[in-house]
Amino acid sequence: MLGATLSGTRCQFRVWAPAAKQVLVELEGPSSRRLPLVPIEDGYHAAEVDGISAGQLYWYIVDGRRLPDPCSRFQPQGPHGPSMVVDRHAYRWRDGSWHGIELAGLVLYELHVGTFTEEGTFAAAAKRLAHLRELGVTAVEVMPLAECPGRFNWGYDGVDWFAPSHHYGDYDAFKAFVDAAHAEGIGVILDVVYNHFGPDGNYLRCFSPHYFSQRATEWGEAINYDGPHSAAVRDMVIANACEWVREFHLDGLRLDATQAIFDDSPRHIIAELTAAVRLAAGGRRVLVIAENEPEEATHLLPVEEGGQGIDAMWNDDFHHSAMVAATGRREAYYHDYLGTAQELVSASVRGFLYQGQYYPWQDQFRGAPLRGSPSQCVSFLQNHDQVANSVTGRRLHQLTSPGVFRALTATLLLGPQTPLLFMGQEFAASAPFLFFADHQPELARLVHEGRRRFLSQFASAKSADGQAFIPDPADEATFRRCKLDWRECTADNPTLRMHRDLLRLRREDPVLRGQGRRGLGGAVLGEHAFVLRWYDDGEGDRLLVVNLGRDIREQPLPEPLLAAPPGRQWILRWSSDHVDYGGSGTVDPVPGRGWLIPGQSAMLLTAVRCGEQRP
Structure with a gap:
């Protein structure tokens, strides 16, 4: 095992440095000492040292250069400081009855520990877990935790992959958070970055240049998964993934930007x-979810069928279409989405919108056929990237009308896909979410310039006033603006009521809970109106009617999905226009022989036997 492994008072130090002539471990403290590591097979160096206890600070001396351990388990002074020996077995777990999570019924909630609460710690975040349970969340997806430079960071600049950020608590603090989540019936998935290392505090090249390949990602050097000496690199990455699951009892991983994990090996690293992660979990059920910008749905297939065996993938298509429907704007990567009812039906029923068609924005073909179910698509109206990919970092409820926001929320939370909420979305948080990363002055300047260049793909952000307004990622004020104000999350908050009610319907309704496994259809009623229909002969069909446009009144609607099953009638079950949600009042859509579908609304209907009372 790489890093420092403590057993009683004896500690093994092990590092991979295949070209090093001499590697020492330097132990800090009153009796500071340097001890040699012995070269062993395949470029590793190791030594066992007596008289070590948890909390011991140490460095490696590689051919005379003093360096932190690249596989350190904790960096109490950040990535440039000494590494710390930890006792990985000191924490006493209380989750013995926890058996993990499944894709069926999953409701995800993405959060950034540093901005989720004012304190920005694991302990403070744990105090909000009861709220998430009451909301209906079944798993939190935590943005990356690996140690980064600076006082604040999104987490994607991680350099010490085995070490949870010291800004959020000590080594055991994340374990306590996971334990508390499991006590509330909530799983924990960690966002991990295996496509690049951050630009500052990354000392891996000092140990070996073979950690990196000749290829590059848009964020830095790519990792060597298939070149010379890549076996040790692969072993380290797999060990890291397994350790998060085994040592921290995680319920899964979200793999960041897998299109930038380059590997031409016979068996892909993913x-x-x-x-390996599933084996490391023992008897617990774990999930592996990928972010893959090209939406290569074949990765969802089992390995024996040419896939990578992952459980689910993020579905940007649903978000992009919904954003165009909500705002009418088609800048940058929204270019190839129209926001029509047809797109929202297809995204709900078929998952990805691009499954091999030509994609003009990138001048290439995009996607691959989805052979599984829509539940393998993690869909969202907000996430960290999509909120921040704008000049102001405003949220969807601030960009569209209340009615459209409620209707799209119903489409997401009742639909067959796996929904993901972004922190604060459930109570219409006023805090923006902006890109922030604290770096040394020169690197901070380059990062700010890079952010301006990236956002210039949006015509509005490319303007002189747009460029001038883009916040400095290294300014602490940028970071602090993103902290949620939990005073807004009150019992009478109409958006919170709506989210709770919708997730209760999703969880308790026997038809919706099946996510369309017994049959699912969709149809367009107009450019901005559509229906989704769940089939169930026993419980009765369900019909979700969504109208993002104007009222539809007493006009022919020659669409067979609107017809109730023989011997049954449609009864209104839920409406986004309910006054409790900030709406203007519920309207019965089938008052007589025609249909009355209010504009900017969503309604759920249940097929009951004629003469039955309302459910």
């Missing part, structure tokens, strides 16, 4: 990692 397939190998996925299999």
